[in-house]
Amino acid sequence: MSGPGKSAAILRADHIAGGVFIALGIAVFILGWNLPFGRLSAPGAGMLPKLTAGLLILFAVIIVATGAASEKLSQLPWSDWIHAALVTGITAAAVSLYTTLGFLITMSLLIFTLLVLVERKNIVGSAAYAAALTLFAYWLFAIALKAPLERGLLWF
Amino acid sequence: MTASFKGEQLMDRRQFVAGSAAAAATLTVQPSFGQDAYPSRPVTLINPFPPGGAVDVVARPLASVLEPIIKQPAVIETKAGAAGAVGAQFAANAKPDGYTMLMHIVSISGFAEVDKLFGRQPKFTRDAFIPIARFIADPMVLVVNDQQPYKSLKDLIDDAKKNPDKLIFSSSGLYGALHLPIALFNKAAGIQMKHLPTNGGGPALTAILGNNSQVLVSSIAAASAQMKAGKLRPLACFGDKRAPAVPDVPTLKELGYNIEFYLWVGLFAPKGTPDNVVAFWRDASKKAASAEQFVAAMKNLGQDVAYQDQPEFKAFWDADAKRVESAVQSIGKVEG
Amino acid sequence: MEVLDSLLLGFSVALRPDVLFYAFVGCLVGTLVGMLPGIGPLAGVSILLPLTFGLDPTKAIVMLAGIYYGSQYGGSTTSILLRIPGEAASVMTCIDGNAMARKGRAGAALCIAAVGSFIAGTFGVIMLTLIAPPLANFALRFGPPEYTALLVLGLIFLAYMSTSSLPRTLLMAAFGLMLGTIGIDVMSGHFRFSFDIPELGDGIGIVPVAVGLFGLGEILSTPSRNVKTNVVSPKLRELLPTRTEWRQSTWPIARGSVLGFFIGIIPGSAHIISSFVSYALERRLSKHPEEFGKGAVAGVAGPESANNSASTGAFVPMLALGIPTGPVIAVLMAALLIHGIPPGPTLVNDHPKLFWGFVASMYVGNLMLLALNLPLVGAFVSVLRIPYAYLYPMIIMFCVIGVYQVNNSIVDVWIMLIMGVVGYGLKKFNFDPAPLVLGLVIAPIFEMSLRQSLIMSGGNWHIFLQRPIALVLLLICVVLLGLAIYGAVIARRDWRAKLAAAEAGE
Numbered sequence: 001m002s003g004p005g006k007s008a009a010i011l012r013a014d015h016i017a018g019g020v021f022i023a024l025g026i027a028v029f030i031l032g033w034n035l036p037f038g039r040l041s042a043p044g045a046g047m048l049p050k051l052t053a054g055l056l057i058l059f060a061v062i063i064v065a066t067g068a069a070s071e072k073l074s075q076l077p078w079s080d081w082i083h084a085a086l087v088t089g090i091t092a093a094a095v096s097l098y099t100t101l102g103f104l105i106t107m108s109l110l111i112f113t114l115l116v117l118v119e120r121k122n123i124v125g126s127a128a129y130a131a132a133l134t135l136f137a138y139w140l141f142a143i144a145l146k147a148p149l150e151r152g153l154l155w156f
Numbered sequence: 157m158t159a160s161f162k163g164e165q166l167m168d169r170r171q172f173v174a175g176s177a178a179a180a181a182t183l184t185v186q187p188s189f190g191q192d193a194y195p196s197r198p199v200t201l202i203n204p205f206p207p208g209g210a211v212d213v214v215a216r217p218l219a220s221v222l223e224p225i226i227k228q229p230a231v232i233e234t235k236a237g238a239a240g241a242v243g244a245q246f247a248a249n250a251k252p253d254g255y256t257m258l259m260h261i262v263s264i265s266g267f268a269e270v271d272k273l274f275g276r277q278p279k280f281t282r283d284a285f286i287p288i289a290r291f292i293a294d295p296m297v298l299v300v301n302d303q304q305p306y307k308s309l310k311d312l313i314d315d316a317k318k319n320p321d322k323l324i325f326s327s328s329g330l331y332g333a334l335h336l337p338i339a340l341f342n343k344a345a346g347i348q349m350k351h352l353p354t355n356g357g358g359p360a361l362t363a364i365l366g367n368n369s370q371v372l373v374s375s376i377a378a379a380s381a382q383m384k385a386g387k388l389r390p391l392a393c394f395g396d397k398r399a400p401a402v403p404d405v406p407t408l409k410e411l412g413y414n415i416e417f418y419l420w421v422g423l424f425a426p427k428g429t430p431d432n433v434v435a436f437w438r439d440a441s442k443k444a445a446s447a448e449q450f451v452a453a454m455k456n457l458g459q460d461v462a463y464q465d466q467p468e469f470k471a472f473w474d475a476d477a478k479r480v481e482s483a484v485q486s487i488g489k490v491e492g
Numbered sequence: 493m494e495v496l497d498s499l500l501l502g503f504s505v506a507l508r509p510d511v512l513f514y515a516f517v518g519c520l521v522g523t524l525v526g527m528l529p530g531i532g533p534l535a536g537v538s539i540l541l542p543l544t545f546g547l548d549p550t551k552a553i554v555m556l557a558g559i560y561y562g563s564q565y566g567g568s569t570t571s572i573l574l575r576i577p578g579e580a581a582s583v584m585t586c587i588d589g590n591a592m593a594r595k596g597r598a599g600a601a602l603c604i605a606a607v608g609s610f611i612a613g614t615f616g617v618i619m620l621t622l623i624a625p626p627l628a629n630f631a632l633r634f635g636p637p638e639y640t641a642l643l644v645l646g647l648i649f650l651a652y653m654s655t656s657s658l659p660r661t662l663l664m665a666a667f668g669l670m671l672g673t674i675g676i677d678v679m680s681g682h683f684r685f686s687f688d689i690p691e692l693g694d695g696i697g698i699v700p701v702a703v704g705l706f707g708l709g710e711i712l713s714t715p716s717r718n719v720k721t722n723v724v725s726p727k728l729r730e731l732l733p734t735r736t737e738w739r740q741s742t743w744p745i746a747r748g749s750v751l752g753f754f755i756g757i758i759p760g761s762a763h764i765i766s767s768f769v770s771y772a773l774e775r776r777l778s779k780h781p782e783e784f785g786k787g788a789v790a791g792v793a794g795p796e797s798a799n800n801s802a803s804t805g806a807f808v809p810m811l812a813l814g815i816p817t818g819p820v821i822a823v824l825m826a827a828l829l830i831h832g833i834p835p836g837p838t839l840v841n842d843h844p845k846l847f848w849g850f851v852a853s854m855y856v857g858n859l860m861l862l863a864l865n866l867p868l869v870g871a872f873v874s875v876l877r878i879p880y881a882y883l884y885p886m887i888i889m890f891c892v893i894g895v896y897q898v899n900n901s902i903v904d905v906w907i908m909l910i911m912g913v914v915g916y917g918l919k920k921f922n923f924d925p926a927p928l929v930l931g932l933v934i935a936p937i938f939e940m941s942l943r944q945s946l947i948m949s950g951g952n953w954h955i956f957l958q959r960p961i962a963l964v965l966l967l968i969c970v971v972l973l974g975l976a977i978y979g980a981v982i983a984r985r986d987w988r989a990k991l992a993a994a995e996a997g998e
Binding site: 013014016017021024028031032035036039040041042043044045046048049052053055056059060062063066070076077078079080082083084087088091092094095098099103107110111114115119121129130133134137140141149150 | 528659660662663666667669670673677679680682684685708711712713714715716718881882884885886888889890892893896897902905906909912913916920921922923935939942943946947950951952953
Binding site: 206216321331353363381 | 534535537538541542545632633634635636676678679680681682683690691693694759809813814815816819820822823824825826829830831832834835836837838899900901940944947948950
């Protein structure tokens with residue numbers, strides 16, 4: 001996605017978006033090549049995937065074709081990407097730890113890290129907020145709803 | 157660290173509250189760190205089907221009578237997906253410490269066979285589980301829509317022989333618990349019907365009620381209200397003797413077909429679970445299966461508790477798995 | 493009047509203090525369950541099922557049903573305030589409800605949702621009282637061909653769903669349909685695009701996708717420095733909808749109620765579709781379709797009413813025929829069975845007190861829910877006074893546990909996270925995710941019912957023309973398409989200008 005950005009000044013947002021979807025459609029064709037298409041009177045497992053991938057490519061081509069009117073790629077506001085990347089990264093870390101560490105540890109760490117690292121809030125306040133919030137959520141699910149959240153390490 | 161410390165305190169309270177809600181009479185306050193005696197914390201029963209499904213209706217009443225027996229909360233965790241394969245695989249890979257147990261039905265025996273059919277490496281086989289106990293075993297019943305003329309199984313077979321692929325039977329899904337028995341029957345009777353797969357027992361029943369399919373093999377419990385109301389006509393039963401709920405319906409064995417098929421629900425432990433834990437669960441299951449509240453709940457569902465302890469259950473399961481495997485083979489790989 | 497007598501009998505049961513109490517507990521838990529993402533009505537009902545074992549069946553069903561329809565009220569709250577759709581039916585509420593909240597009209601949106609739900613719920617119960625049995629038999633005639641035709645109609649409505657241009661809407665829909673084909677093919681057992689992950693066997697869940705696209709995607713593209721916390725004025729009058737807002741929501745509520753009820757009685761997952769169709773319908777009928785997506789009142793009122801009315805309609809086949817219309821109804825049926833009451837054609841005659849008591853309790857329950865929800869609007873709105881920097885970590889936490897709790901599946905949470913990033917990208921490139929979600933909902937049902945129809949007919953497409961209901965639905969499709977083409981021909985002259993305007997608009 002990042003490759004052609006610099007060299008082509010005339011490249012517009014819709015060209016990139018359409019291109020990504022065309023690539024996706026082609027990928028679906030390749031991955032699903034072995035699925036039988038079936039006949040019109042007896043559609044196979046591969047009919048709908050191939051039809052939708054075909055439609056996807058078709059509409060993506062239309063968008064590329066009419067893309068000249070769209071914004072220049074450089075005009076897209078990307079100022080929020082650091083925020084997005086940080087939040088995604090931290091959440092991904094939390095998700096990968098969730099089943100091992102359990103709800104209370106992972107989620108209080110998640111909230112704490114988001115507040116301290118991304119929002120630059122003060123450490124003590126963040127810790128207190130994170131602990132209070134997760135304990136409240138835990139209480140709500142486990143006791144009021146009898147649907148305990150992931151226990152994780154805390155039981156061992 | 158404050159969070160985790162507080163967490164532990166909270167958890168003790170949770171144990172206390174959850175336990176007391178269900179088992180006020182037998183509650184003894186647990187020492188927080190006395191971990192020697194099994195079970196020292198809540199146990200999880202994996203339900204591999206959606207809520208309200210075949211396992212759920214047995215597991216919920218079971219869990220509520222288990223709690224006072226094992227003196228710990230029994231938490232039902234739904235891990236539905238892929239017709240029960242996701243939950244079974246999760247249990248197969250769980251730590252065999254007796255805190256993760258699996259409730260599953262007849263279709264547990266079929267997954268490996270289906271994988272073989274498609275040339276896939278089976279993700280787990282029957283060997284991954286230790287059978288503990290069977291709780292219910294409801295024989296299947298073959299029903300037809302009341303708008304159909306068939307009064308006996310012979311009528312049905314004769315017509316199906318004359319007009320192959322005219323009749324349609326619905327099922328809970330390909331290789332599902334409602335598909336396997338009718339596949340066995342079709343093979344034994346030498347007839348062909350079209351298969352209308354749906355995504356569950358409810359939709360399969362809806363299809364036959366709307367006469368979008370004409371034949372269905374269902375568990376007796378699931379079809380009993382409709383049979384009573386006269387919307388569905390039972391023609392044959394898949395048990396080894398007649399079922400008390402439908403005493404007038406002949407079994408397939410009486411009619412000369414050597415087929416048995418039950419929708420049973422059993423409790424399993426992952427392979428490698430210590431013997432003392434297995435013994436504990438056999439004992440707990442036995443007590444739970446005879447608990448008045450559980451028996452009453454099953455009665456209301458239209459079935460009798462058909463409890464089997466480990467040795468009988470294992471023998472039953474081995475024989476049952478042969479039936480399931482041959483049913484999967486007779487269906488084969490579907491084109492398209 | 494036989495119905496009146498029966499209803500009187502029902503109210504004599506429903507108004508007993510102990511029954512009233514359990515109805516209240518059900519509604520309260522339902523509201524809570526609906527508000528918390530993840531614990532949907534399905535989990536809520538099955539978790540509380542064991543607690544009813546000691547009760548008599550009437551109280552049990554009254555309480556469990558209260559959870560079910562109560563959760564439909566609660567579901568709108570998180571959608572409007574936090575843009576987290578608790579379940580698929582709330583996706584449409586997210587769009588305009590949250591846009592209203594951003595304009596400081598959160599209170600109004602919540603009030604309209606509550607009142608709309610009340611009217612729709614009550615309408616549903618009245619219909620249930622009057623015409624349940626004949627209606628149920630009608631619903632049974634909805635076999636696979638009828639379903640296919642209904643979904644084709646749904647697909648056509650897609651075009652009206654979004655403010656973005658037609659190719660963009662259709663592209664998103666195709667993308668959604670494509671995602672919907674992931675998983676085991678029910679007809680042949682083939683694994684499709686599941687990359688050996690068994691959790692993908694049943695396909696991608698709607699909740700993880702919707703929560704990712706709407707909830708998380710929004711957070712990713714909103715750094716806290718861009719947010720000025722809108723301190724909501726605590727004055728009661730500003731929490732309530734204005735006279736104009738009421739007027740704008742009257743007809744959408746009425747249409748949503750009728751539409752939702754009839755879609756709701758069809759066995760299957762049709763109730764999800766009701767809110768999408770209602771949204772598309774309102775946008776099509778609106779004099780200001782350009783306001784949709786930017787806080788149109790009708791975009792909250794219509795879908796919210798439709799999904800409530802549909803949830804009541806879903807009881808019809810269960811009570812009259814003993815067949816479940818959806819997973820939650822299946823659990824309620826199991827609950828009745830466990831209590832020794834088999835739901836089915838004989839229910840009304842065998843257990844009139846239970847049947848009519850249950851119906852009457854729904855009138856009372858809807859009133860209770862209104863009384864419960866309206867005063868809480870003020871309290872809910874004050875959630876938005878939490879500074880955004882503290883609010884969004886909380887939203888992320890609820891997104892994660894909400895998605896995880898549905899199936900206890902970490903794969904679902906990964907899907908949510910990926911969809912969050914996708915949603916971020918789509919927003920950057922001006923794509924609207926709503927048609928994607930509808931495509932995802934429709935794909936598996938559409939494929940299945942189409943192929944079921946062809947199995948039934950032995951591969952003959954005439955089956956769609958031979959069955960009257962399917963034929964009527966398809967004729968409606970043709971008329972709609974005809975109108976659209978006619979409209980396109982008329983508008984052809986300024987087509988390019990319009991496209992440019994639409995592209996430049998957002």
